[in-house]
Amino acid sequence: MDYVIQQTVNALSLGGIYAMLALGLAIVFSIVRLINFAHGEIMTVGGYGVFAATVFGLPIPLAVASGVFAAVFAAVAMERVAFRAMRGASVVSLLITSFAISEILKVLFQNGISARPKPIQLPAALSGSYEVGAITVGVIPTISIVTTLLALLGLTLFLRRTETGMAMRAAAEDFEMLRLLGVRADRVVAAAFALSGLLAGIAAVMWTAQRGSVDPLMGFFPVLKAFIATVLGGLGSLSGAILGGFFVGAVEVFSQAFLPDSLSPYRDAIVLSTVIAVLLVRPDGLVPAVKVDRS
Amino acid sequence: MRPVLTSLALMAGTAFTPLATPAAAQDTYKIGVMSAQSGYLTPYDQPSYAGFKYCIDKMNAAGGLAGQYQVELDVRDTRSDMAETVKVAQEMVDNGAQFIVSSADADPTIAAGQITQPEGIPTMTFAGTAPVLTQVGDYIFGSYPADNQQATVLADFATEQGFEKVYIVKSPDSAYTMGGPEYFATVFQANGGEVVGESLYSLNQPDFSAIVTNIKATEPAPDLIVTWAWEPDFPAFIKALRGAGLTTQVMGGDVLDTPTVRGLGDVVDGTYHTSGGFPEEGSAYGDWVKEYTEATGAEPDNNYYVNGCDIAHMIEDAVEAAGSTDPAAVRDALAAIEDGEGIMSNFTFAGTDRMPLRPVVIAKINADGSKDFVMRGTADPEKLPAP
Amino acid sequence: MLSVTGLDVHYGPVHALKGVDIAVAPGSVTALLGANGAGKTTALMAIAGARPVTRGAIRFDGRDITGMRAEDIIRLGIGVVPEGRRVFASLTVEENLAVAGSLAADKAVSAARRAAMMERFPILAERRTQRAGLLSGGEQQMLAIARALMAAPRLLLLDEPSLGLAPLMVDRVFDLIAELKAEGLAMLLVEQNVPLSLEIADRVAVLANGRVSVAGTAAELGESEAIRGAYMAA
Numbered sequence: 017m018d019y020v021i022q023q024t025v026n027a028l029s030l031g032g033i034y035a036m037l038a039l040g041l042a043i044v045f046s047i048v049r050l051i052n053f054a055h056g057e058i059m060t061v062g063g064y065g066v067f068a069a070t071v072f073g074l075p076i077p078l079a080v081a082s083g084v085f086a087a088v089f090a091a092v093a094m095e096r097v098a099f100r101a102m103r104g105a106s107v108v109s110l111l112i113t114s115f116a117i118s119e120i121l122k123v124l125f126q127n128g129i130s131a132r133p134k135p136i137q138l139p140a141a142l143s144g145s146y147e148v149g150a151i152t153v154g155v156i157p158t159i160s161i162v163t164t165l166l167a168l169l170g171l172t173l174f175l176r177r178t179e180t181g182m183a184m185r186a187a188a189e190d191f192e193m194l195r196l197l198g199v200r201a202d203r204v205v206a207a208a209f210a211l212s213g214l215l216a217g218i219a220a221v222m223w224t225a226q227r228g229s230v231d232p233l234m235g236f237f238p239v240l241k242a243f244i245a246t247v248l249g250g251l252g253s254l255s256g257a258i259l260g261g262f263f264v265g266a267v268e269v270f271s272q273a274f275l276p277d278s279l280s281p282y283r284d285a286i287v288l289s290t291v292i293a294v295l296l297v298r299p300d301g302l303v304p305a306v307k308v309d310r311s
Numbered sequence: 312m313r314p315v316l317t318s319l320a321l322m323a324g325t326a327f328t329p330l331a332t333p334a335a336a337q338d339t340y341k342i343g344v345m346s347a348q349s350g351y352l353t354p355y356d357q358p359s360y361a362g363f364k365y366c367i368d369k370m371n372a373a374g375g376l377a378g379q380y381q382v383e384l385d386v387r388d389t390r391s392d393m394a395e396t397v398k399v400a401q402e403m404v405d406n407g408a409q410f411i412v413s414s415a416d417a418d419p420t421i422a423a424g425q426i427t428q429p430e431g432i433p434t435m436t437f438a439g440t441a442p443v444l445t446q447v448g449d450y451i452f453g454s455y456p457a458d459n460q461q462a463t464v465l466a467d468f469a470t471e472q473g474f475e476k477v478y479i480v481k482s483p484d485s486a487y488t489m490g491g492p493e494y495f496a497t498v499f500q501a502n503g504g505e506v507v508g509e510s511l512y513s514l515n516q517p518d519f520s521a522i523v524t525n526i527k528a529t530e531p532a533p534d535l536i537v538t539w540a541w542e543p544d545f546p547a548f549i550k551a552l553r554g555a556g557l558t559t560q561v562m563g564g565d566v567l568d569t570p571t572v573r574g575l576g577d578v579v580d581g582t583y584h585t586s587g588g589f590p591e592e593g594s595a596y597g598d599w600v601k602e603y604t605e606a607t608g609a610e611p612d613n614n615y616y617v618n619g620c621d622i623a624h625m626i627e628d629a630v631e632a633a634g635s636t637d638p639a640a641v642r643d644a645l646a647a648i649e650d651g652e653g654i655m656s657n658f659t660f661a662g663t664d665r666m667p668l669r670p671v672v673i674a675k676i677n678a679d680g681s682k683d684f685v686m687r688g689t690a691d692p693e694k695l696p697a698p
Numbered sequence: 699m700l701s702v703t704g705l706d707v708h709y710g711p712v713h714a715l716k717g718v719d720i721a722v723a724p725g726s727v728t729a730l731l732g733a734n735g736a737g738k739t740t741a742l743m744a745i746a747g748a749r750p751v752t753r754g755a756i757r758f759d760g761r762d763i764t765g766m767r768a769e770d771i772i773r774l775g776i777g778v779v780p781e782g783r784r785v786f787a788s789l790t791v792e793e794n795l796a797v798a799g800s801l802a803a804d805k806a807v808s809a810a811r812r813a814a815m816m817e818r819f820p821i822l823a824e825r826r827t828q829r830a831g832l833l834s835g836g837e838q839q840m841l842a843i844a845r846a847l848m849a850a851p852r853l854l855l856l857d858e859p860s861l862g863l864a865p866l867m868v869d870r871v872f873d874l875i876a877e878l879k880a881e882g883l884a885m886l887l888v889e890q891n892v893p894l895s896l897e898i899a900d901r902v903a904v905l906a907n908g909r910v911s912v913a914g915t916a917a918e919l920g921e922s923e924a925i926r927g928a929y930m931a932a
Contacts, residue, residue, distance in 0.1 A: 131353035197801075198773045231543050272521035
């Protein structure tokens with residue numbers, strides 16, 4: 017039983033990170049119909065933000081702020097430089113644009129920073145663990161779970177209580193109508209990217225804290241999983257993205273924990289098969305998005 | 312997307328094409344070099360190539376290999392992509408390469424060997440260490456101490472230190488990450504040790520907490536964990552392990568010999584790993600590090616630089632012994648080298664299946680980012696597990 | 699107040715509007731009539747900046763607004779009640795109004811206007827915390843109008859406000875339009891309901907195949923066969 021609880025903690029910790037990444041993808045997709053393949057690089061920028069701060073010996077709170085700020089900046093700059101000019105282009109053109117940005121950034125990280133992973137050294141206290149009954153819980157996974165929950169709660173409040181948040185929900189349903197009410201499109205889109213960058217930045221901080229290094233491909237793999245999570249949850253659905261993130265995290269951890277090792281090479285295949293199975297039953301995802309499509 | 316990639320690849324290609332060599336009067340020796348400028352091999356290919364080029368340039372300036380042959384390099388980017396690797400190998404062959412140096416891992420070397428073996432062109436990997444790589448054929452050579460040699464030396468060391476129960480963490484995604492721990496287990500068991508559990512992971516696996524939880528639940532508890540995981544998997548694994556409160560001794564392969572791993576701080580304190588060499592003060596390697604740093608302004612912070620240089624020495628020794636650049640003669644001469652003089656360490660190809668027998672170093676990482684020399688040993692050929 | 703001259707709009711390969719002229723005088727109502735597909739909605743959306751204009755000029759209060767972005771046009775004082783109402787279904791009634799009020803410079807102003815709307819539309823006050831998607835068609839129409847009024851426009855563009863509503867609801871919507879007109883709000887009204895439109899409009903323009911086939915005062919055209927003809931032609 018302790019073993020199951022322990023693995024559940026692991027699943028929550030990993031799923032929470034996927035959920036934050038998936039949510040960032042879903043927010044942007046719901047508003048500008050962009051599947052942002054460069055979202056992983058936003059996360060990587062966040063990781064390098066943490067790295068830069070530790071190189072300069074800044075205290076942990078500043079390192080966290082540096083990582084989050086770097087990711088938000090990267091997201092907003094990406095929108096301003098690349099995607100704004102493409103506004104209204106087809107889903108495919110946008111997707112290809114984001115592919116190109118992703119590739120360019122990866123090469124820039126590699127040649128501008130280093131192809132090798134850069135170590136991120138955190139104080140020993142953060143690498144520790146504590147006991148709850150017979151279960152040992154790591155400090156970082158705990159922080160990770162708590163932060164994820166706070167971030168999700170904060171985002172929900174933001175979307176429900178603030179005018180910008182309401183405008184973003186409205187934009188996800190019918191962007192043109194929102195503009196016909198005089199709401200500035202650029203601001204809503206920029207806010208969506210900033211928010212996705214914020215979530216990717218928080219995810220990057222958690223990720224680097226757990227993994228101890230940042231490399232040019234750091235964001236690529238978790239964001240791949242986050243893509244799966246958004247599709248599973250229902251493309252463009254925010255609550256679906258969260259649910260999908262936790263689902264993918266759980267399948268990944270539990271398949272490692274409970275499947276025999278001989279099946280281990282098929283782990284990703286198992287995750288994807290589960291997703292396909294869910295989509296066969298619910299083609300629009302776990303929580304289908306509300307979207308008025310006009311054109 | 313494609314035009315962007317292609318032009319970047321072209322740029323990378325141009326940047327690394329050596330300037331035309333002026334020695335027209337002399338014979339030229341054309342060596343094709345694969346060096347991934349992007350992707351997972353970059354961290355190994357780039358330093359290997361830098362060290363190789365540095366020593367080849369020195370040899371050219373001193374009159375060429377064996378004082379006679381000016382080396383002309385044909386350097387191409389593989390982007391760490393298998394299809395690209397095969398394509399590049401074919402292009403080099405078509406371009407008249409007489410020797411090929413392939414990427415720093417077994418898998419691309421095997422892929423390239425499929426092209427070069429039938430053509431009869433000697434091919435040497437930058438740093439691939441899986442001994443299976445030479446099974447492609449008799450023209451394929453390793454350069455770095457093979458995994459089974461490293462694992463044998465490490466297993467003997469572990470037994471000597473009194474470890475008895477090992478937990479193995481390996482990945483079927485590459486010959487290196489799978490083979491190293493398995494060779495270790497074979498020798499460790501022959502020494503009387505016990506394997507109490509093992510876990511498989513995937514390269515770039517996002518999360519290691521499930522594996523760590525498994526290790527924790529293992530009965531009897533292991534007193535040693537061995538993995539050949541590399542970056543970024545090893546940092547993620549060791550963080551998760553120490554984060555879960557496990558203080559079990561960890562030992563690993565030569566991929567841990569990097570500033571990144573040493574930069575992880577407390578979590579890697581006391582970790583042992585194998586290595587191809589150790590730049591001790593006053594040794595040939597130590598002097599070379601100083602020389603290279605002064606000449607280029609960049610300090611070689613891993614063994615791939617010096618191993619790249621040693622590859623240049625292996626090729627020169629072979630050409631010298633063969634007395635010609637004929638590919639078949641060079642191959643034969645290379646395979647017959649006994650105790651050739653290298654900078655990282657000496658090398659013997661004679662009597663091996665072309666994975667050179669070289670001494671293996673064991674080093675220990677300290678929390679402050681430094682590493683200590685622990686021992687140097689050569690694997691007992693009797694104990695060496697078969698690839 | 700609004701003058702559209704020689705408006706051409708292409709909709710992909712379709713030449714949707716060909717040299718259309720429309721005018722709305724301050725405080726008056728112009729009805730834009732015509733069969734389905736005649737280009738009425740396209741004209742309305744082009745005025746609001748939501749469809750690209752290929753030729754012609756749109757002036758609002760003497761200012762050329764052709765080619766301006768929708769949100770900037772709206773901010774000059776034009777409200778839009780679109781075809782199909784397009785309320786934000788997953789937002790509550792109150793949130794729908796709040797989003798529309800967010801361009802008011804001052805939160806207090808926005809809140810005051812919201813309160814005024816609740817007073818004017820008691821149904822909306824009753825349902826303020828309900829999701830707009832759960833409202834009936836008539837209630838959604840009220841919400842769409844209230845939402846457009848949140849920015850205190852001087853000109854209101856209404857696209858088929860009676861479409862799909864029960865007869866009782868249709869009357870209420872037209873009563874509301876009459877009320878707004880009495881308050882001095884100028885309107886451009888696209889409608890299928892000809893008798894009610896003629897009743898409320900000062901001027902009428904009939905669109906057929908992307909052109910204005912007939913235009914004049916409601917009184918002049920009220921008796922005319924041309925209007926009936928325009929519908930038959932489709």
